[in-house]
Amino acid sequence: MEAIAPTTRVVQGPSLRQRLAARGFDAVTLLVVPAAVFSLLLFVYPFAFGFILSFEPKNGGWLANYQRFFSDSYLYDTIANTLLLSVPVTLLNLLFAVPVSFRVRLMRRQRLLTTILVLPITLGTVLVAEGLLNYLGPQGWFNRTLVALGLIDQPLRLVHNYWGVFASLVITGFPFTFLLTLSYVTGIDPALEQAAATLGASAWQRFVHVYLPLLMPGFAITFCLSFVQAFSVFPSAVLLGEPAGSTRVISIAAYQAAFEEYDYSMASAVAMIMGFVQLAIVVLVLASRGLFYRGPASGAKG
């Protein structure tokens, strides 16, 4: 938007205040400054600080932390361990969330279900880990029911291993994935499906040719957010898994570096690697999103 210079008469130029106001900077805009300064100071600055710190190791050259991480299997295995947990869990959650949200969308009273599902998100991973320790334990109700039903003879070992962490990630992750998916699914104009039906598309065809292309971007974002949450699993990996073995996830490595070895430089390096792996997966998913339809999902109203 360019201002038209007055030509008919000589005027002194607009004051600085007017020029700033024309660009949207005035007293009201300044209200954003405290929050922005806060975020810069306590979010951006620590990240930058940690990034630089990770190249200033206690011993060795500037890359020593990263060299150590990628040469020590006890450290670099944490990436694989975390991915082995987070990728299957996220896929499973998304796979279940999609049909469920299509079904729940039809419900007139969704609120009870969504309220129940929001419980594990609100309670958090520590409580879920605590609860699952008992519930999935050899004497817990879960194993007891399976034995009583005659499905198994011996209680399954479900805690202090991979499956305990897996279960906790499903309990907290599924509701998160589901609620996100539900918001995307309900965002699609039902008239589109009705239109497809009048044109002769079956339920499956309607899903594949109408819903799926429209929902793909939403699913991609849901996957990213759910994955990032799962990848940063921490308390349940310690409490419900075997933190020295199969569920030694990358956040445990970062925590130990910082609070057991007091090597903040190494801890920052691990945190940066953790952030980088998350970023890499997110970029990968969102880049493939470019292959799909992007635009309004509500028909002409957009």
Added chain:
Amino acid sequence: MIRDTTLGAKLWAAAVWSLVGFFVINLLAMIGTVITSSFATRWLGTWLPLGWTTRWYSSAWSEFQLWDVLIVTFQVAGLVVLLSGALGVTAAYALARREFAGKRLLVLLFLLPLLIPPITFGIPLATVLYRTGLAGTFWGVVVANLVPTVPFVILVMIPFIEQIDPKIEAAARVFGANTFKLFIHVLLPLLLPGILAALLLVLVRTIAMFELTFLVAGPTSQTLVVALYYAVFAAGVRAVQSIDAMAVVYMATTLVWLVIALRFVNPTQIVTRAKQQPAH
């Protein structure tokens, strides 16, 4: 979705509902286990405990110094609510009402702490806070918790403020309201439902925020959820029931606020921060 009445569609619906049922039953049973155990005298190898008691609550109360922990928890949460409300609502107002260069960048800046998991940015944040000596203190915990809650308030409030017609503010001005009166008589009453909802959710999130508090808290600045973690971590030192009693106290403190918050927001919005209902 168009309702289908073929057999296949019915089977499919049944399968989906069983899935949901299985999940909900396990979830409730898990919570039920904790509650049952917290009232159990002895519970080993049976469906239900041998007897019932409430003594674990009093023992948990004294063993874990729950009174002190609860006070710290509510002091932290209260301060986080007040500060993130003050910082967040003002910033949201500016972002909702003005277009300016760099606005998109700023929104991204506020979006990132919500998208990046706390453990990822918590380690560098804790490092900085330890360098400044803030970590381990009460204020360190407050400051760390503000990092995601300020953006949360901003992003919840922006659509809420946007749906208030700026002409209403113009009308208040024309009819003689100065900035202060405009805020007191017009903006505050209109924004109150949104502010209340946002701040209640901040309260719940802060009580339940494990990672950031865990990374920066010292022995005297622990919140309930961190104390619970340490108790579970050191399981075997205390009776299981005692830990479960503490877990129930934690659930109660969280869920009371969640129930109140759900009077103002849809559960879906806790995750998606979608548009709020109109203010009138």
Added chain:
Amino acid sequence: MTIALSQFGEVRLDRVSREFGALNALRDVSLTIQRREFIALLGPSGCGKSTTLNCIAGLLPVTGGAIWLDKNRIDTLRPEERGFGMVFQNYALFPHLNVRQNIGFGLKMRGMPKAEIDRKVNEALGLVRLQGQENKLPGQLSGGQQQRVAIARAIVIEPPLVLMDEPLSNLDAKLRLEMRAEIRRIHNELGATTIYVTHDQDEALSLADRIVVLRDGVVRQVGTPKELYEAPAHLDVAEFMGFRNRLKGTVVSVENGRALLDVEGSRISGVARENLSVGSTAYAAIRPDDLVLGEAGGNALKVKVDTIEYRGREFVGTAHSEGGLDFVFRSHQPVDLGSTVHLQADDQRVLVFAEPIKGRR
């Protein structure tokens, strides 16, 4: 009647400009509004009429010129210091306040004692005929009732000037006519001074004492409704006043205020409204009402009929000429579609304008 509006002489806009940031810039708008006048600011969307109103109200700062209330310069005052009453397009009623609180808002801001606020609000309620609704919230009112609340809220503060920004645009056609009469009645009863923004020329013609036609941020013409209706000064004003037929031609001769045009080979004569030079391009503007079926020769053009609509008392048709000019005309008898007829206009009812200067946008 104790709602007594402040006494003053005139409001004067002195070369008001608004040129930064806003899309609808204003350029050198000068205008004097006398006490008790009803002024309509008329123009298409984006012409700057709402910008003018917002500058007067103080909601937009002016970037040049000054606004005077008698001897006091007011464009430097904040909106809350000007004390004008304003009716907004979507009414902008406070959704959390009931009718009584909405109307009393301005008085409360002025720190008036509660008893006096109540008395004045009651009176305003009576004036806009809303007794019995005072405890409802705006959301519970119909569009017309909300409109009445907005008007009551604006006049109860006894402002020197009442500003109205397209107040009827959200009402349906019937209610619009009703509220139009109400606005004029209240204006007269109070002896108010009103500036009224609208894009609807019927509204402006029927309500206003004087109309200001704006286009591209510039005042095009100021005059009484009769002056504007009968003697628009420019082609764009004429089009806005219902001269829907615009016949492009070449000036053949100009004398005694009359111009003769060559339009597609036919001679059209009319009243010259601007300076015309022989041989230049010019436009003949004719209202559909004045374009009727006639004979070849006398101020007529040959056209082919495209559509014909029955309108009760008469027919309204559209047609096009061989040269591609479009016409809207009136007829007392039905005309066959596709038939070729001659359309004729009384040369007193034809206005001739010079070609508009391009490149203002």
